Amino acid sequence: MGNNPGPLRRFLAKHAPTREELARSRWLKPVRRYIEAHEYWRFTRRSVPRAFFIGMFIGVFLMIPGTQMIGAALMCIPMRGNIPIAAALTWVSNPATTPVFLIGALEVGGFFGFETHLDQLYELYESDASIRQWFAWLFTDAAPGLIFGLFVIGLVLALVAYWVSLVGWRLWIGKRWRQRTD
Incomplete structure (x- = not known):
């Protein structure tokens, strides 16, 4: 079978912050002992679907750049x-x-x-409005509708991601078991 990592692991290795990078963050200093714990970095049948839920929800709901990965980790x-998966999935919201x-x-x-x-x-x-104009719009009557809609x-996307990851995990484990018995 070889030691070739799958596409998810390659993506995470390239884009997700490492445990050491998160532990060095001054913003995460109060929770550094949790970030350094191995249980948040392992790929298990429970931690992966939870990470899909967290990453998708935070990625869509928390539309403030720079805070999404920290929010997902917290x-x-x-x-x-799983912190790396949750942090990577926050990139579901991007400029596109x-x-x-x-x-x-x-x-x-x-x-x-x-x-x-x-x-x-x-x-x-x-009109290519300034940042101040965008923030002013956020404090109009539109803000509750926007926040509720993002929530x-x-x-919904987080629940779908959770269930898809559960099914995907189950299929992946089944495939691995079949390969072991062959």
Whole structure:
């Protein structure tokens, strides 16, 4: 079979922060002992699906760049999720997907009766608005609809990711067992 790592491990090795890098972070100093614990870095049938849930939820709901990976790592501690997978999955929101998530969140918020001001969002986008104008828009009546929509989308995608990872894990283990018996 060989020692060739799979695509997930190659991706994590290339993009995810190492345990040592997270442990050196001044922001994570209060939880350094948890980050250095091996249980948060092992790939187990329980830690991997939890990490998929955490990474997907935080990646969609917490749309503040730079805080997503830290938020995912912190959420892995009480939920006992795999930190590298959760941190890597926060990249589900990136410059290409963020507008889709924001517009989708406003649509979901509007569906549930929140004010969304989608027309103002388009105006800001078209006018190359400053960061201050974007933040001002966030503090209008649109903010509750956006936050609720991001929460719903993040929760739904996180649940789907959790169940897909459970099934994927089961299939992978079944394949490994079959290979052992052959």
